Amino acid sequence: DAGVTQSPTHLIKTRGQQVTLRCSPKSGHDTVSWYQQALGQGPQFIFQYYEEEERQRGNFPDRFSGHQFPNYSSELNVNALLLGDSALYLCASSSPYSEALHFGNGTRLTVT
Amino acid sequence: ELKVEQNPLFLSMQEGKNYTIYCNYSTTSDRLYWYRQDPGKSLESLFVLLSNGAVKQEGRLMASLDTKARLSTLHITAAVHDLSATYFCAVANTGGFKTIFGAGTRLFVKA
Numbered sequence: 001d002a003g004v005t006q007s008p009t010h011l012i013k014t015r016g017q018q019v020t021l022r023c024s025p026k027s028g029h030d031t032v033s034w035y036q037q038a039l040g041q042g043p044q045f046i047f048q049y050y051e052e053e054e055r056q057r058g059n060f061p062d063r064f065s066g067h068q069f070p071n072y073s074s075e076l077n078v079n080a081l082l083l084g085d086s087a088l089y090l091c092a093s094s095s096p097y098s099e100a101l102h103f104g105n106g107t108r109l110t111v112t
Numbered sequence: 113e114l115k116v117e118q119n120p121l122f123l124s125m126q127e128g129k130n131y132t133i134y135c136n137y138s139t140t141s142d143r144l145y146w147y148r149q150d151p152g153k154s155l156e157s158l159f160v161l162l163s164n165g166a167v168k169q170e171g172r173l174m175a176s177l178d179t180k181a182r183l184s185t186l187h188i189t190a191a192v193h194d195l196s197a198t199y200f201c202a203v204a205n206t207g208g209f210k211t212i213f214g215a216g217t218r219l220f221v222k223a
Contacts, residue, residue, distance in 0.1 A: 033211065042200055042213040043155070056209035090154065094208075100145060100157040101202075101211060 002027060004093050004104035012110045013081050021076040021107045025093030031055075032074040033101065034066060035090040043090055049074050078109075086111045114139050116203050118214035125191050126222050133186040133217045135201030144184050145202040145211070146175050155200065159186075191221045 005024045013019050025032050031050045035043035045058035049068035068074045072093075078085055088108050092101040115138040125131050135144070143162050147155040159168045161177035161184060168175050172195065174187045184201060201214040 035213075042215045043202075045210055045212060048209055050209075056205075058210070092155075092211075099143070099160040099162070102157070103147075103155040105154045 004029075004091055004102050006089075006091050006104035006107050008107060009105065010108045010110075012112060014112055015081055015083060017081050018077065018079045019081060019109060021078075021089050021091075021109070022073065023076070023091030023093075023104060024073045025091075026098075026102045029093035029095045029098060029102065030072050031094045032068060032072065033092045033094070034074070034076045035092065036060075036085075037088040037090055037106070039087070046076065081111045083111050085109065114141070114203060114205050114210070114212045116201055116212050116214040118201050118217050120217060121215055122218045122220075124220045124222065125188075127192055128190050130190065131188050133188075133199055133201075133219075135184040135186070135203075135214055137182050137184075137201075137203040137212075139182075140206060141179070141182075141203045142206050142208050143204045144177055145200075145204070146173075146184070146186055147200045147202060147213075149198045149200065149216070158199075188219075191219075193221050193223050195219060196221045 033048040034046040037043045047057040052068045063079045065077045088106045090106045091104045117136045146158040159175040164179040166177045172189045177184045198216045200216045204211045
């Protein structure tokens with residue numbers, strides 16, 4: 001039973017560029033949440049997707065956008081990258097029947 | 113706005129000792145989580161607490177929830193080096209659409 005998978009594992013981008021991160025949820029899960037974790041800090045909630053809609057959003061600018069596909073997988077897009085966007089981006093999946101959020105291994109984004 | 117505060121943020125302890133990590137949150141919540149994160153790794157679920165008075169134990173770790181005080185504790189009994197990690201408390205808002213994490217407690221257990 002595959003858990004949450006994220007790709008790519010590492011990414012280096014230049015300021016001003018755009019990036020797309022991908023997430024496949026755990027089998028049986030229909031909800032995907034995205035988090036940003038800066039070094040030495042706790043994960044910060046970006047948004048949650050359910051039924052292909054953004055259901056809730058954290059305090060992140062519109063440069064951060066997402067999408068959920070009919071197979072429940074999800075993408076996180078970040079436009080006009082800033083140095084401060086360098087972080088570990090974590091995807092978590094869940095379902096109405098799962099108690100815990102299940103996290104992927106994350107994508108480490110470095111913006112130079 | 114839902115806020116989660118953990119303390120202490122850093123904890124250095126001797127093997128064999130006991131200690132407690134505290135997690136306070138600001139508004140009514142559906143559920144409370146404890147996660148562990150090792151350096152460079154993702155988050156591992158330890159406990160999910162759903163109701164007032166809930167207590168769960170796994171090995172040397174025990175978590176409890178007091179929804180009236182909006183307080184959860186993670187108690188470490190007879191610490192061992194393998195418990196060295198960062199521990200996060202996280203709280204879901206009503207409906208579970210948004211889960212907010214505390215800043216984490218960096219635990220170092222000295223042999």
